[in-house]
Amino acid sequence: MQATSSVVFLGLLLFAGGAAAEGNMASGGGVRRIELGPDDSGALVEVAVSPGLSTMLLFDSELAQDGVELDEKGIFSIVDVGRMTMRLVPSAKVIPGEKFRVSVRFRDGAAPPGASFSLTVHPARADTVVEVYRNTRTVESYRQEASEARAETQRCQEESARLVSENGVPGGLVGLLAMGGIDVTGVAGKIVTKTISSDSKSALQPFKVQSYRSTGRVALEVFLTGLRGNQPWTAKGAALRGLPATELKVLRLWQESPIASGGEGRVVIEAEASAESARGPFSLKLWEADGPRTVTISNVTFP
Incomplete structure (x- = not known):
């Protein structure tokens, strides 16, 4: 029952309108x-x-x-x-x-x-x-510059239309179906805690990691603990990189609450990915807004 609830929660999050903490998540690639x-x-x-x-x-x-x-x-x-x-x-x-x-x-x-x-x-x-x-x-x-500017304008218009479309559909499972976010196979999920590896220099260490995949989207649910330093840590941005030199477009970053010293917390990352591009492994990197502390998790795979 608990696993089913978790899958439903991640399915709703994949196409929900807002997020509690969204950052500058796109990597400089242009x-x-x-x-x-x-x-x-x-x-x-x-x-x-x-x-x-x-x-x-x-x-x-x-x-x-x-x-x-x-x-x-x-x-x-x-x-x-x-x-x-x-x-x-x-x-x-x-x-x-x-x-x-x-x-x-x-x-x-x-x-x-x-x-x-x-x-x-x-x-x-x-x-x-x-x-x-x-x-x-x-x-x-x-x-060439004018052509690139037109392409960027088109991209922004498409992104704006996507956001308007998402905010205009119903919530819950009806919204997921309306958006084409799930089909009859639903949302697939798996626990990848035992197969991932974490950088020992990271500000936090993962103690549970679960990955999910739906139609055109993937998500990671990361539970972190063991904060280094006294200042609470909040994820500001995320990058999901695969091999060779591929990177998924991160759409949303949601954190339940700031993680304090001696405590634990949950971070959820949603990215755009087809069944082909979701083939791993991937490396996840999270960073805070105003500080050098990062979290790096390697060998991440999706269902």
Whole structure:
């Protein structure tokens, strides 16, 4: 009876309208564009980096190989400077919230002669590709940017329509059926506590983990305890990454209540996934809003 109630609860949560705690859950995976004016060489441009994730800086001008300066170069596992590129991969030594400065100088000496970036460490997200434009951009470049802007507008409109649609349907099982969230097979669930592995450096440790799958959605119900530190912990964001280099789109993050020292709590994560893309294993990473404490759970699978 208890297992049935849990499945029904997760089914309702998969397509419920609101959430008690939703954060910035999308991982930085698109192309970011930066334009440098003639007087911008001294301005710091903030770029998000994360341990183990690659950040590629692409320049439209050749770099002077002896003009690259990077703070604390030893804490990056990869620093690869090419003719017009720079690839950076922070090691596990970096701490979320830390900032490192990297400066480059351009070979031709034209204005601006160089560029400086503030690399800000995020526990789970990074700017994957950053295109740095220094010269007059071509008409084709503007066309590409306009096309990307239209695509982003379309995505936002579709997301808005989805939210309006979800809020406009009935609640309970009727709402799930109306949304196409379940079919005759219902919501499948399984206990994965014995097969997952947890990072010993995590702020909390899982003592029970259950995974669920419905039509087009998956969810994780994670029970955590053993908080490190005295300040209560609340999940702000989540990332679900698989292999090779796949990531599920996290739709909702719900936490029952802040987890205090000596206590325990529950976090539920909902993501968009087809039957094909839900094939694991996956790694789950949770992070708090204003602090370096994270939770990492590996070898997560779905029914």
